Structures are given as structure tokens and as C-alpha cells.
Amino acid sequence: MSGGLVDVNALIGGHPFRDIPHPEPGILLRVLEREMIRAAWVGHLPSAFWRDSLPGNARLYEALASHSPKLRPVPVVRPDWPGWERAVAEANARGAPAVRAYPPQWRMGPDDAHMAALARACAEAGLVLLLTVRFEDARQRHWMDAAGDLSGAAIRHIVRAADARIIVTAAGRALIEEVHWGLTPEERARLFWDISWIWGPPEDDLAHLLRTVGASRFVYGTHWPLRLAQTPRANLALLPDDVADPKLADPDDIVRLAGAR
Amino acid sequence: MSPREVAPDHPAGDVPLIDVHAHFWHPGTGRADWEAPNRARLRAGARIGISCHIGSILGSFGHTSPTYLPSPADVTTGNDAMLAIAEGEGSLVRAYVAVNPNDGRHALDEIERCVARGAIGIKLAASRRADHPLLDPIAELAADHGLPVLHHIWQHRRQEWPGQEASDGVELARLAGRHPRVWFILAHIGGGGDYRHTFAAAGDVPNILFDLSGSGVDRGMLDDAVASVGTERLVWGSDITMETGLAKLLALEELGLPPAGLEDVRWRTAARVFPPGSFARLGGGVRKARTA
Numbered sequence: 001m002s003g004g005l006v007d008v009n010a011l012i013g014g015h016p017f018r019d020i021p022h023p024e025p026g027i028l029l030r031v032l033e034r035e036m037i038r039a040a041w042v043g044h045l046p047s048a049f050w051r052d053s054l055p056g057n058a059r060l061y062e063a064l065a066s067h068s069p070k071l072r073p074v075p076v077v078r079p080d081w082p083g084w085e086r087a088v089a090e091a092n093a094r095g096a097p098a099v100r101a102y103p104p105q106w107r108m109g110p111d112d113a114h115m116a117a118l119a120r121a122c123a124e125a126g127l128v129l130l131l132t133v134r135f136e137d138a139r140q141r142h143w144m145d146a147a148g149d150l151s152g153a154a155i156r157h158i159v160r161a162a163d164a165r166i167i168v169t170a171a172g173r174a175l176i177e178e179v180h181w182g183l184t185p186e187e188r189a190r191l192f193w194d195i196s197w198i199w200g201p202p203e204d205d206l207a208h209l210l211r212t213v214g215a216s217r218f219v220y221g222t223h224w225p226l227r228l229a230q231t232p233r234a235n236l237a238l239l240p241d242d243v244a245d246p247k248l249a250d251p252d253d254i255v256r257l258a259g260a261r
Numbered sequence: 262m263s264p265r266e267v268a269p270d271h272p273a274g275d276v277p278l279i280d281v282h283a284h285f286w287h288p289g290t291g292r293a294d295w296e297a298p299n300r301a302r303l304r305a306g307a308r309i310g311i312s313c314h315i316g317s318i319l320g321s322f323g324h325t326s327p328t329y330l331p332s333p334a335d336v337t338t339g340n341d342a343m344l345a346i347a348e349g350e351g352s353l354v355r356a357y358v359a360v361n362p363n364d365g366r367h368a369l370d371e372i373e374r375c376v377a378r379g380a381i382g383i384k385l386a387a388s389r390r391a392d393h394p395l396l397d398p399i400a401e402l403a404a405d406h407g408l409p410v411l412h413h414i415w416q417h418r419r420q421e422w423p424g425q426e427a428s429d430g431v432e433l434a435r436l437a438g439r440h441p442r443v444w445f446i447l448a449h450i451g452g453g454g455d456y457r458h459t460f461a462a463a464g465d466v467p468n469i470l471f472d473l474s475g476s477g478v479d480r481g482m483l484d485d486a487v488a489s490v491g492t493e494r495l496v497w498g499s500d501i502t503m504e505t506g507l508a509k510l511l512a513l514e515e516l517g518l519p520p521a522g523l524e525d526v527r528w529r530t531a532a533r534v535f536p537p538g539s540f541a542r543l544g545g546g547v548r549k550a551r552t553a
């Protein structure tokens with residue numbers, strides 16, 4: 001990556017089911033500096049659990065306004081909410097590189113037509129669509145956190161629906177392989193994965209995926225503030241020599257591919 | 262620059278480092294690539310700067326009997342394989358003897374046999390609830406030999422899980438209370454569940470240590486651990502995700518702990534509770550750290 005690392009999977013705000021220390025933009029900026037990350041795409045974590053995401057987007061834009069371009073807003077668009085197209089337009093107008101969507105939290109099935117519509121809208125607007133497989137390990141979830149993980153079938157449906165660029169965060173090897181090898185080469189070329197939840201040694205899942213799926217399909221992501229931001233750095237540092245220093249995809253290039261500014 | 266390019270040889274420093282929670286594989290575990298994770302562990306361990314991997318093999322890891330409920334034959338095969346790896350790697354790898362308390366006589370015999378061959382601790386998985394009396398003879402033998410017991414723990418077990426009879430901090434605390442001469446290592450606070458429940462359940466039991474391993478890297482977990490039990494009762498481990506182990510080492514450095522506190526977690530507490538002479542490889546590093 002010529003311009004330095006970009007974290008596509010950062011968030012601000014609290015989590016409804018556990019305490020998270022200091023999930024604020026100012027702390028995130030310090031973390032980026034420590035981790036030598038040039039910039040971050042930042043979402044608003046509470047919005048994932050709110051029925052109407054628009055108030056969360058307003059808070060996100062306000063919180064990040066003074067931190068541009070280091071922190072770039074990634075608002076939520078809920079495509080079964082009346083007037084959702086305006087949220088896409090606003091994201092575009094405010095220079096967001098992407099929008100986030102949370103089908104499991106909205107009880108959308110794997111072939112939900114609303115998500116296909118959102119993918120088409122993102123393609124038309126030149127916005128990347130960012131999906132999240134999970135926020136927490138299934139073993140620790142609160143009993144009220146019943147959404148479940150984003151499925152491979154849902155991802156395939158969205159990728160096939162439109163010529164949008166899509167980043168999926170917080171996926172593990174099994175899901176990545178299920179989706180990647182279940183798409184055509186043209187469809188795969190639209191899809192990227194962050195490395196925040198992929199296991200390293202001794203199983204070496206990340207190394208395996210770099211060899212088979214290819215480094216160009218992966219982007220850097222931390223899942224801060226839910227997870228330690230050091231984890232992807234540690235994972236890359238432990239790669240075997242044959243895949244050391246992989247040339248991950250540059251999120252700025254993905255944005256350009258998406259046809260954005 | 263990439264993270265690898267800017268990282269030093271040992272990204273988390275050169276202070277001695279003991280991994281109290283490692284696993285290895287053998288041909289009877291049913292995976293054709295069984296050597297690959299063993300090699301990967303040693304490769305990544307060299308990169309991290311691990312001075313000693315204390316490993317165990319849980320029978321056949323599910324191939325011929327369940328991982329957490331291994332048959333006596335699989336227990337023996339697994340322990341033999343683990344001891345062979347330790348013997349082959351010298352002081353870089355040491356062995357736990359893994360046992361199933363439901364086969365009580367076999368478990369005690371296995372401990373004696375494997376200690377005679379160099380095992381330095383006992384590994385209990387999830388074969389029987391931790392507070393069951395079947396574990397008492399094992400704990401008594403551990404006390405007699407001065408062996409710590411690494412016990413697989415679910416952080417707040419809220420249900421029965423298939424394939425295991427898991428325990429949580431409440432149940433391990435009962436066992437530890439009955440055996441105050443034994444050091445118990447509560448496994449992988451990052452291994453699933455709610456570590457805050459664990460600290461509340463076992464934080465007041467002085468002969469329980471907490472290993473940091475597990476794939477979970479929740480922000481706040483390390484802060485909570487230090488605040489709950491202090492660095493003197495935390496031990497570092499990686500289990501089957503070494504990248505999260507390294508991430509935790511890097512994060513510990515950001516907590517502002519004094520050097521002695523970091524040394525506690527990295528090696529000093531482990532060196533204190535395992536039998537004397539277990540970590541010959543640390544030699545110079547230990548002397549250097551003690552005089553720092």
C-alpha cells in the first residue's frame with residue numbers, strides 16, 4: 001500500500017451489551033498514530049442496534065467533522081426504512097467512502113430484496129457497501145443479542161445483485177472460502193474482506209487465504225473499539241515467509257473502482 | 262511500510278516469555294497436515310520470542326474419541342506424542358500430562374508415568390465438572406508433585422455444550438478451595454464467554470491464576486484482568502490463536518504497567534508455580550530480568 005494503512009473497520013460509540021472503554025474519536029486518533037494507520041473509515045456502533053439509523057448518522061457526521069480526512073464517516077443505510085435513498089444521497093454529499101448495512105440486526109433473510117436494492121443504489125452512487133459478519137464472538141453474546149451472524153448466502157445474494165464494491169468485515173476463513181468460491185471471477189472481483197477476525201498461526205488461516213484467494217481481495221481492518229487494534233498488525237507480523245508483507249488492497253483504490261470522487 | 266517491515270525481530274520485546282497454554286498435534290489426530298500446525302507454532306513462537314511452549318495434546322483431538330472426553334488409549338497416545346515433541350525440542354517445549362478424571366486410576370497412573378518422563382504440569386479439559394470429587398485425587402497428586410493444573414474453562418457457562426462437560430470459574434473456585442496447595446491455571450480468559458464473570462467468580466481465590474489466551478481480544482479485557490487480580494496472577498498463553506497472543510502482549514505494553522508487572526505476566530509467575538528447573542532455557546534471560 002503506497003499511502004499507508006487504512007482501517008476500514010473502525011467504530012465509535014458504545015455497545016448495548018457490554019462496556020467498551022473510551023470509544024471516542026479522540027482516542028481512535030491516538031490508536032491510529034500508535035498503530036501507524038494513516039486513516040480510518042468510521043461507523044457509529046450504536047446505530048447497528050437502533051431501529052432508525054438516521055439519528056446515529058447525524059451523530060457520526062458531527063463527531064467526525066473536525067477529524068477529516070483522517071477519520072472518514074461510514075453512515076448506516078437501512079433499506080427497508082422509508083426514505084432510505086436520502087441517506088445514500090447524504091452519504092455521497094458528505095464524502096463518505098462507504099455505507100454500512102446490518103441485515104441480521106434488521107431480521108432480513110439471505111435473499112432480501114431491500115439489500116439488493118441498496119447494492120444497486122451504492123453502485124449507482126459510487127459508494128462502497130460495507131457489511132459486518134458479527135460484532136462479538138457467538139459464545140459471549142448477551143441473550144438479547146439474537147441477530148446471529150451474517151450468512152454466506154446473504155453475502156452472495158448481495159454481491160450478485162449489482163455491480164457494487166462490497167467489503168465484508170469480521171469474517172473467518174470458512175465463510176470467506178464459502179462465498180469466494182461460490183462466486184464467478186467477475187463477482188469475486190467486486191468483493192473484499194477485512195482481516196480483523198481471520199486466525200493466524202498455528203492454523204495459519206490468513207496465510208492460507210492469501211495463497212489461495214489472493215492478497216488483493218483483503219483489506220486492513222481492526223474492529224476497534226470492540227477488539228484490540230493490535231490484532232491485525234500481529235497477524236501480519238506472524239505470516240510465514242512465502243506470504244510475508246502481502247500487498248493488501250488499498251481502500252482508496254476500491255473507492256475509485258466504485259466510481260466515487 | 263507494512264507492519265512486518267516496521268516490527269523488530271521480536272515485536273513484543275526480548276524479555277523471557279513462557280506460553281502456558283500451547284497445543285500440538287500428532288498422526289493419530291486424523292489430520293493429514295498434523296505437522297503443519299506444529300511447525301507453524303514453533304515458527305510463530307520464534308518470531309514472538311517465546312522462550313518455552315508448555316504444550317498438551319488432548320487425546321486424538323476428536324478423531325477416535327472426543328477432544329474433551331478422550332478414551333484412556335487416546336490419552337496415552339496423546340501424552341506419548343507430546344512428550345516426544347518435548348524431548349525433541351529440548352527446553353523450548355515442555356509437556357503437560359493430559360488426563361480424563363472419569364478414568365480415575367488411569368489418570369493417576371498416567372500422571373506418574375508422564376512426570377517420570379518430564380511432564381511439568383497437568384492438563385484437565387472438560388471431561389468432568391471441575392468441582393466433582395473425581396478431581397480430588399488428581400489435585401492431591403498434583404500437590405504431592407508440585408504440579409500446576411491447567412483447567413479448560415468456559416467463561417460463564419450458561420448452558421451445557423455438546424461434546425464436553427465444561428466448567429466455569431465458580432466451579433474451578435470450589436476445587437481450588439479444597440486444594441490450597443495446588444496452583445490452578447484458569448484457561449483462556451479470551452476463550453469465549455464473559456471474562457468479567459470469571460474475575461468475579463474466581464478473583465478472590467488466591468491459588469487460581471488466569472491465562473490470557475483465547476481468540477477473544479476484547480478491548481478492556483486486559484485492563485479488567487489487571488484491575489481484578491493484579492499482574493502476579495496473570496500468565497500469558499496463546500492456545501490456538503497466536504496472533505491474538507501477540508496482540509495481547511503488544512496491548513499489555515500500552516497499559517502502563519511497571520516492568521516487573523510485565524515480567525510477571527510474561528514469565529515470572531509461571532516460573533514461580535511450575536516445578537523448579539522447568540525452564541532451563543530462560544537461564545540468562547531470567548538472570549538479566551531479575552537484575553534489571
